Amino acid sequence: MITRAIVLFAHGARDPRWAEPFKRLQYRVQSRDPAIRVALGFLELMSPRLPELVDDLVPQGISHISIVPVFLGQGGHVMRDLPEIIEVLRQKYPDVEFRIATAVGEDESVLDAMADYCLRAAG
Amino acid sequence: MITRAIVLFAHGARDPRWAEPFKRLQYRVQSRDPAIRVALGFLELMSPRLPELVDDLVPQGISHISIVPVFLGQGGHVMRDLPEIIEVLRQKYPDVEFRIATAVGEDESVLDAMADYCLRAAG
Numbered sequence: 001m002i003t004r005a006i007v008l009f010a011h012g013a014r015d016p017r018w019a020e021p022f023k024r025l026q027y028r029v030q031s032r033d034p035a036i037r038v039a040l041g042f043l044e045l046m047s048p049r050l051p052e053l054v055d056d057l058v059p060q061g062i063s064h065i066s067i068v069p070v071f072l073g074q075g076g077h078v079m080r081d082l083p084e085i086i087e088v089l090r091q092k093y094p095d096v097e098f099r100i101a102t103a104v105g106e107d108e109s110v111l112d113a114m115a116d117y118c119l120r121a122a123g
Numbered sequence: 124m125i126t127r128a129i130v131l132f133a134h135g136a137r138d139p140r141w142a143e144p145f146k147r148l149q150y151r152v153q154s155r156d157p158a159i160r161v162a163l164g165f166l167e168l169m170s171p172r173l174p175e176l177v178d179d180l181v182p183q184g185i186s187h188i189s190i191v192p193v194f195l196g197q198g199g200h201v202m203r204d205l206p207e208i209i210e211v212l213r214q215k216y217p218d219v220e221f222r223i224a225t226a227v228g229e230d231e232s233v234l235d236a237m238a239d240y241c242l243r244a245a246g
Contacts, residue, residue: 004245006241006242006244006245008241010195013196013198013199014199015198015199017196017197017198017202018196018197018198018199019196020196020197021195021196021197021226021228021229021234022195022196024234025234025237025238025241028234028235028238029238029241029242032238032242033242036245038241066244066245066246068240068241068244068245070195070237071195072133072144072145072193072194072195073136073140073141073142073143073144073145074140074141074143074144075136075138075140075141076136076137076138076141079140099246101241101244101245102244103144104237104240104241105144106144107236107237107240109236109239109240110233110236110237110240111144111147111148111151112151112236113230113232113233113235113236113237114148114193114227114230114233114236115148115151115152115155116232117191117227117230117232117233118129118131118148118152118161118191118224118227119129119152119155119156121129121189121191121224121225122127122129122159122189122191122224123189123222
């Protein structure tokens with residue numbers, strides 16, 4: 001039984017195409033580790049919102065949830081909105097462990113890959 | 124004389140901390156290739172906006188500008204707003220070559236680095 005989940009937390013947008021790279025990231029992470037459930041939850045404008053997603057995961061036996069903000073910067077959504085959402089979820093699910101990672105765009109190797117891409121794109 | 128520029132195009136936000144990872148990316152790209160000018164221009168809420176930035180670069184002798192959208196997805200800002208801004212700039216500066224790259228989040232190696240980070244973050 002799978003008890004751990006990685007939740008990719010993204011902003012959401014009106015245009016459904018906006019979610020495509022996040023879904024590709026989800027599949028890519030999932031394919032690397034089938035022993036952990038990888039899901040995608042949104043702040044707004046798209047479904048599922050993060051709380052709905054957690055409401056879906058917990059009854060399936062997920063007890064450890066690592067939330068990874070798929071944001072380039074640690075702005076207000078990551079620094080303020082996300083902790084508020086998680087605080088409510090912690091009170092609702094006291095037996096579930098929630099961890100919040102730093103935003104992907106803050107990671108050194110992600111920044112390196114982006115820098116390489118910028119130089120390649122400039123040709 | 125430096126004639127080529129990479130312009131990192133980002134959304135902008137009210138919180139000045141939001142720009143930090145973009146500035147780190149700018150410095151990282153710049154440090155890898157001193158022969159190309161690397162600048163950061165915003166869609167809204169932060170300075171310089173992309174048109175102001177181009178108005179500043181062109182008189183300095185920059186004649187080739189590669190715009191790299193530092194966005195995770197190809198949403199409306201990248202698909203609609205950016206081409207409109209560039210069209211106006213092309214008319215204003217007919218002798219300058221403008222190229223628009225695909226958003227960083229669409230690049231395979233960036234997605235790979237993000238996937239690695241997600242798994243590391245989940246410990």
